[in-house]
Amino acid sequence: MEKIKIEKNTVQETLIIPLYGRKMCSEKFSALYTDIYAKKLCDRLDYDFSELEKKNNSFLYEFGTLEAAMRQLDIIWEIKEYLKIYPKATIVNLGCGLDETGKACDNGSCSIVNVDFPDVINVRNQLISNHEREKNVACDLKDYSWMNEVDGSNGVVFFAAGVFHYFKREEVKSLVLELSKRYEKGCLIFDSVGKLGLKLMMSKILKNMGIKDVEGLFYVNNTIKELNWSDKIKVTSKGYMLGYYNMKSFNIRSFHRLLARIGDNVMKMKINKLQLIFHIF
Ligand SMILES: C[S@@+](CC[C@H](N)C(=O)[O-])C[C@H]1O[C@@H](n2cnc3c(N)ncnc32)[C@H](O)[C@@H]1O
Structure with a gap:
């Protein structure tokens, strides 16, 4: 079968890290x-996966695979909760890469929309087939025309996994306010890290992208205070690594759980839920 090329040092390449992390976590844990x-x-x-393969058995890389998995498990948990109230809702995967969280949450009546840059959607179209209630939209998330493709009339749950780190703070705020204008009773779920976390975890990626300073980028030290962008948006937030699951499972060492606590409490790794309540302007 023909293989599909992913270019190095592109934003597109960033989809490899969580995808490979999910693969390795499935094998290790x-x-x-x-x-x-x-x-x-x-x-x-x-x-060329060789650089990642070299790190495979290092303790820190193992922790990285757990990060990829916990984020997906947490987001799936939140989407399933939302679907209990709005079973016909649209699930929107913002910056989807090659992630199939939408399908993992499919209840047989929801719809799924996957949004990413055109080059990523092109790769996705070649590798993943959609079912009849699923579609892909090729668009920059900062160009809000993609919202015209999203029907929120039966409820809508947006999620962004590992995406907003590449945005400026004002860009995330503006996107959130636009969603709250358009989608009554919608919900947005996304991960965030604090300033220290962003600097440590993203340093190599940011360097490859020519970004020297994290100032102005989207990091959040105090989620409830800093994401309080409108009195019509209800913000809740939980620990990314341990907020949903205690990670007590075969093969997971106590040192992994210690790092998870440091991640949640010191690096301020969070999963945020913004409930968008109808806006009257
Ligand atoms: C780290 S990857 C995460 C991919 C996927 N969410 C996952 O968890 O596997 C970041 C993704 O966000 C996408 N992305 C970043 N900025 C974007 C933008 N402005 N518009 C659309 N997609 C964007 C990238 O193309 C990439 O697929």
């Missing part, structure tokens, strides 16, 4: 997590 799609997708990519 299968009692905690399984992604049935990630391995097959990695096998179909023409990409």
Whole structure:
């Protein structure tokens, strides 16, 4: 089968990190997590995985795979809660890369929209087939025309996994306010890190992208205070690593859980839920 090329040092390449993380976590910590799609997708990519493979057995890299998995598990948990109230809602994967969280939450009646840059959607179209209630939209998230493709009339739950780190603070705020204008009773779920977390975890990626200073980028030290952008948006926030699951599972060492606590409490790794309540302007 023909392999699909992923270019190095592009924003597109950033989708490899969580995808490979989910594959490795499924192999190393299968009692905690399984992604049935990630391995097959990695096998179909023409990409040099050797740098990642070298790190595979390092303790820190193992922790990185847990990060990729916990984020997806947390987001799935939140989407499923939302679907209990709005079973016909649209699930919108913002900056979807090659992630299939939408399908993992499918209840048979929801719709799924996956949004990313045109080059990523082109790769996605070649690798992943959509079912009849699912579609892909090729658009920059900062160009709000993609919202015209999203029907929120039966409820809508947006999520962005590992995406807003590439945005400026004002860009995230403006996107959130636009969503709250358009989508009554919608909900947005996304991960964030504090300033220290962004500097430490993203340093290599930011350097490759020519970004020297994290000032102005989207980091959040105090989620409830700093995401309080409108009195019509209700903000709640939980620890990314341990806020939903205690990670007590076969193979996970107590040192992994200690790092998870440091991640949540010192790096301020969070999963945020913004409930968008109808806006009257
Ligand atoms: C770190 S990857 C995460 C991919 C996916 N959410 C996952 O968890 O596997 C970041 C993704 O966000 C996308 N992205 C970043 N900025 C974007 C923008 N302005 N518009 C659309 N997609 C964007 C990238 O193309 C990439 O696919």
